[in-house]
Structures are given as structure tokens and as C-alpha cells.
Amino acid sequence: MSDLIRWLNLCRLPGLGARTLAEIADVIHCPDALPEVMVRAKPRGKAVCERLEAVWGSDRLLDERDVSSLHWAETPGCALIPLYDAAYPALLRTLTDPPPVLYVKGQVEALHGLQLGLVGTRKPSPSARQATDLFAAALTEMGVTVTSGLALGVDGLAHAAALRSGGCTVAVLGGGVERVYPRQHQALASAILDGGGALVSEMPPDTPASARLFPRRNRIISGLSAGILVIEASERSGSLITARLAAEQGRDVYAVPGAWNNPQALGSNRLIKQGAKPVDCVDDLKEELQSWFSFWAAANPHAASGMCQARVAPGEAAKEADETAHAAADVLDPAMRALLSEIDHSVTSIDALVARLNRPAHELSAELLRLELEGWVSSVPGGVVRLR
DSSP: OOHHHHHHHHHTSTTOOHHHHHHHGGGTTOGGGHHHHHHHHGGGOHHHHHHHHHHHTOSSOSOHHHHHHHHHHTSTTEEEEETTSTTSOHHHHTSSSOOSEEEEEEOGGGGGSOEEEEEOOSSOOHHHHHHHHHHHHHHHHHTOEEEEOOOTTHHHHHHHHHHHTTOOEEEEOSSOTTSOSSGGGHHHHHHHHHTTOEEEESSOTTOOOOGGGHHHHHHHHHHHSSEEEEOOOOTTOTHHHHHHHHHHTTOEEEEOOOOTTOGGGHHHHHHHHTTOEEOOSHHHHHHHHHHHHHHHHHHOHHHHTTTTTTOOOHHHHHHHHHHHHHHHHTTSOHHHHHHHHTOOSSOBOHHHHHHHHTOOHHHHHHHHHHHHHTTSEEEETTEEEEOO
8 A cells, every 4th residue: 555545544534633643744754663652642532543544544445535536646847746746845844734645736845945935915005016017026136036935916916026026936726736716827836837847736626715724725835945935914814824824934035015004914014023034125135045055055055056157146136126227217207207206105195296396286197197008117006106
């Protein structure tokens, strides 16, 4: 009987939680290890031990869902990775309650790069969108895999920005990998696979997404990652759950400071008060990740060799982007440049612009429309914000 059949049967036993399974994983290869396994399962109660003993020697799968999952795993590009397997991500294995099984669609190798989780609100402000693009692109340039939850808002923006920068990205789902949620991100999920990334879940492939599974998904995002960067989060954002789990797992928690009057940033600002490391620029993140680069390179010498070759250094990337933006602004006429210089990355009202520039509102409105069409600003409730 294969170890995998024994393991899948154990995973189905009521009363055997992830922590107990993690203790059993290191002896699953030994058919004669039942007495030791019983000792480890004893605290779970007599009934659990009896069920465990009954299934230990079974030579067939006890649940039809696992039969379907094994057939699914035979499809090219699909993998079922049990906790005891060498292909199981090393950082995730260190959790006290690691997922007993991972279902992976795409490149399993994507799970073994140095990862950072990018999470945030489902309704990001323009400045949060800009920050997501900037940090996801910079991480990709550093050779770091961007990991997130494929949700609307910051999650999806982070995946897309990593792909645009030529990197791979990992999406952890709150359902099965064959039931992409939300449906609006079906195309994004396909792009992640085409870009050499992966979709990951601890649930069987055809499991529908549900709210009760999202906290479990969040612990995998943080568990796979060296740290979590919260771009923008309201006081009740699910991103705060991910940040809390990351802290409990011993991961670093970073947050981008938001405007004091932005309700979408109240949660992320509170994280900073509670000890999360504020990240104002790409170089801050580069310095914080340096120790992780060393740790990961030592643990993965083959994969790490040349990891950052042919990449632009983060500081140089930010400088280059800044220089490009200034060069592009130079093509605007003087009046447009003056208007752009008065627009903040937080909301700037039309009345404020009229007062600052001493120009009529109808003239400014026409020029703002042109700036918006060219991608310099975005109209939002209460005024406009600068995008670059």
C-alpha cells in the first residue's frame, strides 16, 4: 500500500487535526510505525485511536473525493503534495498546523522561491493601486515571488503587476484550484499559469470557495512567505487576519502608511502602531529582506544561483521610474505641468486647485480631463489624485 493512500485516509479521520497529522508525517513511510503513531494520537481520545488503527493498513482509499483527486493529479500541470513529501514548501512545513495536503495547479517550483505576501483592501484607493504596482514590480525585479489570494482589489493588482514585470506569482485560493474565485479573475488565473506561476489550495480541486475557508487560505499565504506587506486595509479588512497569522507564525509584517483621513487605511495604520514595520519606499523593503535572501540562498543554493542576475536593483528601478516620470512630464505644456505639480497623491479638490493656481474651474476641468486621459491623474469622489 502506498504512503499516499495511507496519508489521505488519515486526513479523512474525524478528530485527527492538522497538528496531530504534522506529528505523524515524519513516520508515515514506516508501515510498522503504528505503535508510535498511536502514542502520538492518544491525546485525541480512544475513539480516534480506534479509527486510526482500523484505517492504517487499508489498501484502498476510503473517500471517493480522494479517488477523484488522484485522477486529477495525473493531469499534466497538476500535483497533489502531501506534508511528508520533499516537494512540500519548507517554510509552510514549519507551521504548527500546516495543510496536510496541497493541491497545486501550475509550476510546483514556484512554491520554492523566496516569497513575500502582498495583501490589502478589495477597494484600493488610487495611491494604494500605485503602491501595489510599485512594490510588486520591485519585488519581481529582486527575484522575489509575489504571493497573494487572487481576491479583488490589492490581491489581483499584485498578481497582475508581477506578471507585467516578467515574474511569476503564486495565488492561494479559498476553494479548489479548479473553482477559481472570484469569477472575474478567471483570465488572471490563466495568466498566472501561463507566466510560470501556480494556483494553490489545501482543498480538493473542485471545492467551491466559501467565507469559512478564507482564514485558512490566509494562513497559507503567510506560511509560504518570508513576510506580509499590507498595502492598505480598513479596520475590518481580512488582510488584518493575514497579518495577525503572519506575526503568530514568526513572519515579518510590513505596512504602507496611509493618509490619516483615509478610512481604507485605518487598519494598516493601526498595524504600524502595533509594531508592523512601516515601508515608505522600495529600498526599505530591500533592506528588510536582505537577511531572508541570505537564509533562502543557503537553504536553496541551486535555485538561488543567479536569482538576481539580469535584474534591476530596487533602488535603481525606483530611480529609473522617477526619472521616466519626470521626462514624460516635460512633454506637457507649462500650464499643465503647473497644474500637475499641485495635485497630491491623496485627494485634491477642484476648489483647492482653483485657489492655488488662481485659475477658473472650467479651464482646470478641461486640463484635468486631458491629464486623466493620459494616465497622470484619476477622478475620485471629492476631487482628483495623482497617479505618477
